[in-house]
Amino acid sequence: MEDVDHLAHERSKAQFDVEEMKIVWAGSRHAFEVTDRMSRLVASDPIFRKDNRTLLPRKELFKNTLRKAAHAWKRIIELRLTEEEASKLRFFADEPNFTELHWGMFVPFIKGQGTDEQQKKWLPLAYKMQIIGCYAQTELGHGSNVQGLETTATFDPLTDEFVIHSPTLASSKWWPGGLGKVSTHAVVFARLIITDDRDYGVHGFIVQLRSLDDHLPLPGITVGDIGNKFGSGAYNTMDNGLLRFDNVRIPRDQMLMRISQVTREGKYVQSNVPRQLVYGTMVYVRQTIVADASCALARAVCIATRYSAVRRQFGSQNGGVETQVIDYKTQQNRLFPLLASAYAFRFVGEWLKWLYTDVTQRLQAKDFSTLPEAHACTAGLKSLTTTVTADSIEECRKLCGGHGYLSCSGLPELFAVYIPACTYEGDNVVLLLQVARFLMKTVSQLPSGMKPVGTTAYLGRVEDLMQCHSTVKKAEDWLNPSVVLEVFEARATRLSVACAQNLSKFAKQEEGFLELAADLVEAAVAHCQLIVVSKFIEKLQEDIPGKGVKEQLQTLCYVYALNLLHKHLGDFVATGCITPKQASLANDQLRSLYSQVRPNAVALVDSFNYTDHYLSSILGRYDGNVYPKLYEEAWKDPLNESVVPDGYHEYIRPLLKQQLRNARL
Numbered sequence: 029m030e031d032v033d034h035l036a037h038e039r040s041k042a043q044f045d046v047e048e049m050k051i052v053w054a055g056s057r058h059a060f061e062v063t064d065r066m067s068r069l070v071a072s073d074p075i076f077r078k079d080n081r082t083l084l085p086r087k088e089l090f091k092n093t094l095r096k097a098a099h100a101w102k103r104i105i106e107l108r109l110t111e112e113e114a115s116k117l118r119f120f121a122d123e124p125n126f127t128e129l130h131w132g133m134f135v136p137f138i139k140g141q142g143t144d145e146q147q148k149k150w151l152p153l154a155y156k157m158q159i160i161g162c163y164a165q166t167e168l169g170h171g172s173n174v175q176g177l178e179t180t181a182t183f184d185p186l187t188d189e190f191v192i193h194s195p196t197l198a199s200s201k202w203w204p205g206g207l208g209k210v211s212t213h214a215v216v217f218a219r220l221i222i223t224d225d226r227d228y229g230v231h232g233f234i235v236q237l238r239s240l241d242d243h244l245p246l247p248g249i250t251v252g253d254i255g256n257k258f259g260s261g262a263y264n265t266m267d268n269g270l271l272r273f274d275n276v277r278i279p280r281d282q283m284l285m286r287i288s289q290v291t292r293e294g295k296y297v298q299s300n301v302p303r304q305l306v307y308g309t310m311v312y313v314r315q316t317i318v319a320d321a322s323c324a325l326a327r328a329v330c331i332a333t334r335y336s337a338v339r340r341q342f343g344s345q346n347g348g349v350e351t352q353v354i355d356y357k358t359q360q361n362r363l364f365p366l367l368a369s370a371y372a373f374r375f376v377g378e379w380l381k382w383l384y385t386d387v388t389q390r391l392q393a394k395d396f397s398t399l400p401e402a403h404a405c406t407a408g409l410k411s412l413t414t415t416v417t418a419d420s421i422e423e424c425r426k427l428c429g430g431h432g433y434l435s436c437s438g439l440p441e442l443f444a445v446y447i448p449a450c451t452y453e454g455d456n457v458v459l460l461l462q463v464a465r466f467l468m469k470t471v472s473q474l475p476s477g478m479k480p481v482g483t484t485a486y487l488g489r490v491e492d493l494m495q496c497h498s499t500v501k502k503a504e505d506w507l508n509p510s511v512v513l514e515v516f517e518a519r520a521t522r523l524s525v526a527c528a529q530n531l532s533k534f535a536k537q538e539e540g541f542l543e544l545a546a547d548l549v550e551a552a553v554a555h556c557q558l559i560v561v562s563k564f565i566e567k568l569q570e571d572i573p574g575k576g577v578k579e580q581l582q583t584l585c586y587v588y589a590l591n592l593l594h595k596h597l598g599d600f601v602a603t604g605c606i607t608p609k610q611a612s613l614a615n616d617q618l619r620s621l622y623s624q625v626r627p628n629a630v631a632l633v634d635s636f637n638y639t640d641h642y643l644s645s646i647l648g649r650y651d652g653n654v655y656p657k658l659y660e661e662a663w664k665d666p667l668n669e670s671v672v673p674d675g676y677h678e679y680i681r682p683l684l685k686q687q688l689r690n691a692r693l
């Protein structure tokens with residue numbers, strides 16, 4: 029009974045080679061092999077179990093997380109895992125903890141902004157985890173506005189040290205992951221003040237926080253956890269921390285000095301590396317966030333798709349089985365665009381990885397020309413993909429009806445863990461405003477003959493794109509990459525140009541930016557959606573082996589694009605890119621694409637190759653054996669340990685047995 033595959037019928041309908049699609053999803057045969065091996069390794073190790081997470085009190089939960097992190101490290105050393113394997117192992121252990129910040133922020137920042145000597149000194153310690161680092165930027169009173177940070181680092185020429193200080197309560201560091209209870213060191217962002225009392229703005233410093241002998245905070249340091257966060261289990265495995273400095277002294281050489289230095293004499297020297305170098309590290313961090321978005325979205329979609337094939341409602345004929353909810357067009361219209369988005373984000377993430385390599389190579393060759401564009405595009409894609417993923421996880425919960433609200437569906441915890449991605453590493457709206465500024469600058473430079481580069485290159489054809497009209501005459505005409513691309517380019521161009529024209533009406537540009545912020549954000553979203561669509565289309569130009577694989581991806585690409593077109597019809601029609609008739613043809617085409625996705629839906633989520641351990645969802649089980657397992661799970665709840673609950677004698681029995689003499693009821 030246990031081994032019956034309740035979804036076998038669905039799998040037999042697939043019109044493509046699932047094993048080959050797994051390779052496309054993973055990015056390469058090698059990546060597939062590593063991912064597959066690491067996910068199985070974690071799934072088969074009882075220390076990594078996570079089904080009890082939502083039931084544990086915070087202290088126990090946290091200690092258990094420390095145990096898992098230590099175990100993960102032990103396995104990494106014992107098995108001599110490569111960096112790639114180790115990061116996959118941590119990924120599949122699937123529990124937010126201090127190592128994310130150590131490997132994801134502390135190490136990259138030292139690599140990106142430390143001098144060669146600083147890297148030589150700190151990185152070996154960090155690589156061996158002989159020190160554990162976090163990233164302390166945000167303060168209680170200051171987050172998005174980094175230039176408003178208040179922590180100070182004042183140079184003392186007598187001792188050749190910086191004095192790190194928190195002058196106000198609002199300047200307390202607040203939020204850094206791994207800071208609360210674990211990190212021994214932090215990259216701390218503080219205002220640099222030199223002898224002449226001049227403020228040189230915010231710079232990064234490596235500060236030791238805790239003793240390496242007994243883990244006690246060093247003198248002058250107050251550090252702790254900021255408290256429980258959204259959802260049970262969830263992100264509470266992470267020790268987001270608070271930190272105050274009372275005139276803490278660090279050696280001068282602990283300022284990250286690749287971009288600018290303070291000399292022994294207290295002189296501020298800008299190195300010949302431009303400030304935009306900071307963008308390089310941001311491009312790295314944000315491309316990992318985009319990659320994570322596709323994984324989280326794929327996970328929610330996998331659960332919702334499998335369960336939609338298992339769940340039946342209505343439509344029974346003569347006592348026969350009811351209809352699978354996945355066959356309802358409304359379910360398809362809500363679910364399949366999310367499935368398509370998971371693939372779309374996967375490919376744009378893959379491209380961002382390439383972009384990061386490209387940016388790094390250019391930096392080495394002292395070519396900084398593409399950095400601002402790369403920075404704007406990663407900021408925009410971080411914002412777009414995390415917003416859509418957070419909203420989609422909640423949509424997947426609703427797609428699973430009542431059972432989606434159970435913890436054991438895996439969706440509530442996934443949602444709670446995922447949603448802060450919309451806030452950390454840049455609030456999503458603030459990021460879109462940065463993209464909009466970049467777009468406005470690009471548009472304003474067009475008349476002077478400046479050629480836009482990379483993802484803004486299309487703006488170089490502004491005259492054509494302001495005038496073009498879509499040639500679509502029948503529904504199938506939408507199945508043409510250049511037709512789709514043109515309308516997305518035209519819409520993005522027209523929204524940007526309209527914003528630029530409106531901005532020019534303001535005497536002071538900053539006033540215009542404040543007043544038109546909502547329109548600017550919409551223009552930025554249109555630009556980012558265009559990037560995702562164009563990278564999906566580019567992916568399809570590649571040679572993709574495997575029976576039916578490319579055809580499935582083509583279908584998903586059109587689902588992604590035409591669904592966006594349908595959702596943002598106002599933009600496309602109002603800017604005159606398409607007519608209402610063409611919009612209606614796009615919708616007809618979309619419906620027919622859903623019918624093509626339907627028989628392949630389960631196989632398309634199988635292609636993510638997620639283990640049941642990673643999914644941690646009864647609704648998303650590979651074998652679809654949902655009801656018996658839900659039933660079994662209910663009995664595991666601590667409330668069911670006794671038939672009569674604790675509290676019966678104190679509170680329920682007296683209620684039932686009361687004799688109300690004066691009752692008016």
Ligand SMILES: Cc1cc2nc3c(=O)[nH]c(=O)nc-3n(C[C@H](O)[C@H](O)[C@H](O)COP(=O)(O)OP(=O)(O)OC[C@H]3O[C@@H](n4cnc5c(N)ncnc54)[C@H](O)[C@@H]3O)c2cc1C
Pocket residue numbers: 129163164165166170171172173202203204205263268448451452453454455456457458461545
């Ligand atoms: C789970 C989690 C983990 C984190 N980890 C870290 C960490 O490891 N290290 C670290 O240093 N920080 C960390 N942070 C902090 C995080 O980076 C900040 O919360 C984030 O940058 C947003 O800043 P904020 O909180 O100041 O939001 P605010 O900027 O106060 O945002 C509040 C609202 O104001 C809006 N807003 C702000 N500015 C503008 C504007 N100019 N125009 C229009 N609207 C605006 C925003 O859109 C938002 O709606 C973490 C946060 C979370 C939730």
